[in-house]
Amino acid sequence: MTPTITYSLKNDQSHADQYYRDIAAFADQAIAEGDARAAITLRAFEAFLRATERETIRSRAEYLYEFLTLGVLWRVYIRNACELGALPRRALTILSRVRERNQRLKPMADALRGVLTSWFLSPRPRAETSAPRSLEMLERLLGWLQATGDFNQEVKRLNNWRDFFATQTPEQIAAHLSSALAFADWFEARSVDVLGCYTPNVEKFLRETHPRYRGREDALFCGRQRVEYHLNMLGTEILNRALRASFLQTRRKIVVVPPCMRAQPDAKCQARATMFGAQCAACTPGCRIHQLTLLGEKQGFGVFILPDELKTFSGKTTGADDSLGIVGVSCVLTNAPGGWEMQTLGVPAQGLPLDYCGCRYHWHRDGIPTDIGFGQLLRLLEIRVPEQH
Structure with a gap:
């Protein structure tokens, strides 16, 4: 039997069919839960997109997934974002761009990123933080995510949410972020119940194996939390639904x-x-x-x-x-x-x-x-x- 390093969609079975049934049912549940919790925020965000003509409006489920992504990443990384200074953030962002755009310089950029990641981006133990739920803190989170080079697609979408929040009052911003964090709290607990059987070794890997990744360029990527596995499982299901008709x-x-x-x-x-x-x-x-x-x-x-x-x-x-x-x-x-x-x-x-x-x-x-x-x-x-x- 193939060893499970962090996750296995087979869950000790000969195939992953049960996983696909479980993720489909869980997506239905998460969409309903998110819509009930954040309908006002989602409608306001969609109205902002229409008014600014930023993009053709996509499905409500896609925006809900972006909103959940904001909540989950805030809960996991806001402490890191608060502790990262402006100078290392700029240096890491430049190195991330170099490795994307220049294959010849990529090995050198990766070596430097490995060192700087160990110094400045190593995941901090998750703990409650008093970071205010404000536009400034969101911008710090986005700056940290951009500096890692591992969240480029997430940052592209969350930039729209930042610009939307910039049109809101401080009280409205705090309410929107509180809604995202409450949804993320629900998601983390519920996803362990439904999807936890497919991610049995994530925490063991983080505890026993990941400390040896210090100094590696992929230390942050391989150090993802269990909730991030579940978030991405949900994301694939939601995006597949949204893109299904055009694909077929x-x-x-x-x-x-x-x-x-x-x-x-x-x-x-x-x-x-x-x-x-x-x-x-x-x-x-x-x-x-x-x-x-x-x-x-x-x-x-x-x-x-x-x-x-x-x-x-x-x-x-x-x-x-x-x-x-x-x-x-x-x-x-x-x-x-x-x-x-x-x-x-x-x-x-x-x-x-x-x-x-x-x-x-x-x-x-x-x-x-x-x-x-x-x-x-x-x-x-x-x-x-x-x-x-």
Whole structure:
């Protein structure tokens, strides 16, 4: 049996079908709870977006998820944000931009970020904080999130909420933030009841393994709290619903998978480079990417290994006659942000979380080949064949 490092959607079963039933039911519950708690705030925010013409109004559930994200990230990181000075924040933000824009300088930027992250961004023990529920504190939180380089998609969306709050009185801002924090409190407690069986080892990992990540560029990413796993699980479900209709209307479908699904290490994998990312060369019959590629050949979808930049796909949706829909596969912590990025690029997409994490870059020294539920993939693609695992 594959060891569970932090999470497993299979929960000791042979497949993850129960997880997908549980997350769908929990999403319904969370949406209803959030709408009951924050309907006034959500309506005011939507009115602000219409008045400022910032974007075409999206679904209420998407804005509710953004509002919940604000509450959860505030609860987890506001203490960190209050303690980060302006100078290290600027330095970390610059390094994050360098690593995004310059692949040649990325190794150097990552090394420096590892050192600075250990000094300035190491997660503080969660505790109640007296930080005022104000626009100034929200801006400090957003500055901290931006400096980490790990929350770019979240910051893009929460910037709209900051600008909305800037139109409100201090009393209204405090009320909105109190609503977000109360919703986040409910979510954390309820998500453990419903989804906790899928994240059994997060706290053990944070306690026993994560201290050895000090000085690493990915220390903050791998140090995510259990509630953040649950938040991203919910995010994938909500974004999949919101983007479902546009995805199903596309003529061509491809599945983009991470390198950690390969059976062979980088040096031995014989995948060939293409415009969409590397494509399996069938070097290892037991490789899950090879097996998925064979399924795609039979069912009419392509399979590619994730390219360095998701914007590779933005120019491929050239019209209804040649539109491209993408199923993006990644670990739970990156799947919902990836969905947001694809939405920004105008690419109709669906997210499919890995059944468990195991890549050697973040989670395991030697790497554990990861997997997905083929049955859930076929459901996303609306291909009706007997489930395969």
